[in-house]
Amino acid sequence: xxxxxxxxxxxLEPCGWDPVTGFYRDASxxxxxxxxxxxxxxxVTADFLAHQRSVGNDLITPxxxxxxxxxxxxxxxxxxxDRWLQSYEAGLASPIVxxxxxxxxxxxxxLDVLRRFAVDVPxxxxxxx
Numbered sequence: 111x112x113x114x115x116x117x118x119x120x121x122l123e124p125c126g127w128d129p130v131t132g133f134y135r136d137a138s139x140x141x142x143x144x145x146x147x148x149x150x151x152x153x154v155t156a157d158f159l160a161h162q163r164s165v166g167n168d169l170i171t172p173x174x175x176x177x178x179x180x181x182x183x184x185x186x187x188x189x190x191x192d193r194w195l196q197s198y199e200a201g202l203a204s205p206i207v208x209x210x211x212x213x214x215x216x217x218x219x220x221l222d223v224l225r226r227f228a229v230d231v232p233x234x235x236x237x238x239x
Contacts, residue, residue: 114140115213117224125151125210126186129179139188139212148188151210153229156183158204161197191215198223205229 114122124137132138133146140146152158154169159181162169169187172180181187186207195218197203207230215224 114138116209117211117213117216117221118208119213120209122212123207123209125188125207129181129185129187131186131188133188135177139210141212141214147190147192149191149212149215150189150194151207152187152189152194152204153207154181154183154185154187154189155202155204157202158197159183161200161202162193165196167193186210191218195219198227203227 116122122138122140125131125139127137130137131148131151132140133144133148134140134142139149139151141149159170169181169189172178189204191214194203194206198219204227206224206227208224208228209230211224
């Protein structure tokens, strides 16, 4: 099986274990065989959560039957790329963890845009330009 990579070209790191995230609930923003679009490892903010709720993507309210605890500001969560871009266009994008953001995100957004929201610092600083 092909190892998925992050937007910096390295190994895709886990995004979040508490709460456990990812389309497959494996803590990673993997596409996998379902070609999931939960590609961006976001560190959600109150503004991001409020914006997403206002456009019909309620990430705050727990849904126990699906094992979803609801998110709070500061949680790391694999969000659908289109949803992150929606908040970006509204000026409310959340910070992201580049090392845990799937390289497939680069199909729709430039790395320079993602870097502006980066909250992680890679071991090799030269990748930041």
